[in-house]
Amino acid sequence: MPHSEALDNREVLAVHHLNIAFQEERQFIPAVQNLSFSLNRGETLAIVGESGSGKSVTALALMRLLEQTGGQVTSDKMLLRRRNRQVIDLNELSASQMQGVRGADIAMIFQEPMTSLNPVFPVGEQIAESIRLHQGLSGDEALLEAKRMLERVRIPEAQAILSRYPHQLSGGMRQRVMIAMALSCRPAVLIADEPTTALDVTIQAQILQLIKVLQQEMEMGVIFITHDMGVVADIADRVLVMHQGNAVETGSVEQIFHTPVHPYTQALLAAVPRLGAMNGSDLPRCFPLISPGEPGTQETEQDTVVPGKPILEVRGLVTRFPLRSGLFNRVKREVHAVENVSFDLWPGETLALVGESGCGKSTTGRALLRLVESQEGSITFNGERIDTLPSGKLQAVRRDIQFIFQDPYASLDPRHTVGYSIMEPLRVHNLLDGDAAQRRVAWLLERVGLKPEHAWRYPHEFSGGQRQRICIARALALNPKVVIADESVSALDVSIRAQIINLLLDLQRDMGIAFLFISHDMAVVERISHRVAVMYMGQIVEIGPRRAVFENPQHPYTRKLMAAVPVADPEHRHAQRVLLQDEMPGNIRKRGERMERVTLREVGPGHFVAPPRQDNAFSRL
Known part of the structure; x- marks a missing residue:
């Protein structure tokens, strides 16, 4: 009616x-x-x-x-x-x-x-x-x-x-x-x-x-x-x-x-992170945690990087995906997802990988765990080449390298309780069983801000942010040496995100975990990372210490990323922000055709930048 x-x-x-x-x-x-x-x-x-x-x-x-x-x-x-x-x-x-x-x-x-x-x-x-x-x-x-x-x-x-x-x-x-x-x-x-x-x-x-x-x-x-x-x-x-x-x-x-x-x-x-809040600081810093009516926690900086040999070394990584078409379903074109990517990761370090959607940052993270196969390059973990390991030997490596996926609902089995999902890695690797495993699950849930009794619930009974915390608990169950976090806090509200970031920093300090932090949230990246790598169309165009990249960005694309960050102040809503107005060029090529590869040059201590190109790939910048 x-x-x-x-x-x-x-x-x-x-x-x-x-x-x-x-x-x-x-x-x-x-x-x-x-x-x-x-x-x-x-x-x-x-x-x-x-x-x-x-x-x-x-x-x-x-x-x-x-x-x-x-x-x-x-x-x-x-x-x-x-x-x-x-x-x-x-x-x-x-x-x-x-x-x-x-x-x-x-x-x-x-x-x-x-x-x-x-x-x-x-x-x-x-x-x-x-x-x-x-x-x-x-x-x-x-x-x-x-x-x-x-x-x-x-x-x-x-x-x-x-x-x-x-x-x-x-x-x-x-x-x-x-x-x-x-x-x-x-x-x-x-x-x-x-x-x-x-x-x-x-x-x-x-x-x-x-x-x-x-x-x-x-x-x-x-x-x-x-x-x-x-x-x-x-x-x-x-x-x-x-x-x-x-x-x-x-x-x-x-x-x-x-x-x-x-x-x-x-x-x-x-609790809102603000871009520029870390200016003048070299090291990651915990967020102030503020609850209604309670005093905030003290912001602290911590140097957790262990000097010496990198725990992870990536050289010339290339990952392409075939596109089939035509009557006989032949491969005529390929997606150049990752093209000639190289970087090192030290124990206790957080390297942030940032860039637009589709730039290849998530594919890079998956390639490190052999979740997708690469066509060229080498991946060395703890001095051992893992890109050539037979599949039977990969399980031991995956105990030490864990992955937090971007979509929490898709990475949790809806048929099992979340306690079962968190406990599963412990059983697969024969580390804990029975009461000991249940105690470990309860401890992990509490560490990520949930209750032990939540172990008996199913994924659909949680909000999106709570499901992401469950995925983080699962990744930390095995005490890994390296954690690849693919947009691991993007689904969390600001207060819970601050708690999780502080948790990751505490675990890094206590256990020496190295993080590859894949994110689009520049304010969080500024807070948590030691170094930053900027990806564009499958290639790294700028990499260096966090302070150098954020306070003195050299590549035009890096500057565009900074300019596009929304400011948590309505007075700035009409401020002119430089955006990438044109369509991002595609990274699909005919089979056998190679993309032009960038060459990085050092512009400061540990700070490397690719010269801006004048072809179609960078003309919009």
Whole structure:
């Protein structure tokens, strides 16, 4: 039934007294309590809070996606103004009616793209399916529109990407596919649940601009769920702060950032890492941990690097992926994912690998563990070549080199409890069993900020940030010598991220662990790393001590990365930021064709830079 009189003319969404609870054993545990808010046409409402505060389940309740998971949702009203201006109460719709609304009038960008995309269909088909369903276009027209949307979210080689499967794309590219799918039907309300978490700063800036442009074109209301306060300052009109399922503070973005009232809001803002905070410091430094009403911990610097021989040496690493096409499915082209990459990693050191999505940083990390095979180069660990080891001898190496994957949900088995998943490496390597293994699991869960009783729960019962902490606990179970962390804190809110970074630094100090820290978060990289390597199109274009790279960046691409970092201050939202405006050149070549390789030159002690090239690869810089 129509509810036109219940919404103000400016409003596109109004939620009254929303309550959400989940059944645990024989009782319902509240997740969201008595939440009310509204959203105006063309407005961006940012919902912020720690992992588990109820942000994402609120979004799922609006989409009516909690009914299949056993969630108990009650509210007085959830009113939505559709694209045709009709006002409906989402509570009153049948499942089939909601299917027509979902995607067309209210769309959602999910936090974990690998679990949101169907692994058995090409991404082009999945985008086109949504377009056909809601816009009524033919198959060819829908595919053409899908290609156009991929180009709008700045995916290179969009035509080729249409036929790729989700597992063939990087995490950032998968997230851009999800964004293209959600925006393709031009909804009245867009719910974005951590939509730029997996994206590097340059792509993030482009996506935020894209959402803003489409929002203005369609007068679309946007609910932006995020833990990145820099993004909030950059795009939000109003902010809703949630803590333990309750709205603790709401107001304009200027009020929240400049005059926060609630102690939790103040603590949340205090935990935000700010680029430039490490100027003048040579060593990594712990984050100050601030809880509401409690004094902050002291920031401390620590020198953990053990001089001498590197524990990991990489020389001339080349990794390419074949692309098959034609009637006989022959390999005609190759993706040059990693091209002539070399670096060293010392015990107790953190080397950060940064760059845009698709630049090859994650592939580099996977190649070190032989999760993908390289075609050229050498990898030496503890004085032993591991790139030529037979597969039977790799297990011993993998005990000492652990990997924290980018997508926590995809790396945890949904059929097993998280305690089983954390315990599994201990059993595989015959280290601990029985009660000793369970005690180790309980200790690991506590070290990453969870409770021992969480060991009996399953992955779907946790928030995205909590699942990432579980993956970190699993990686640390074997006391490894090297940890490759692929966007390991990107899914965490600022306060938990600070705790995890401090945990990693403490473990590095106590155990001498070396970290290869793959990240797009430049403020976190500045805080945690001893050295930084910047990758572009599969090659390292600048590498050196963290202080030299951040305080005196030499390569144009490094400077672009720094300029694209959002500042956690709404006063800077209109400051001119230099962005990479053009499409990133593709790294797909005909089989046998070689990419031009860069040559690094030393510009300072341990600081090496590739001269800027004038060809297509660097012309946009």
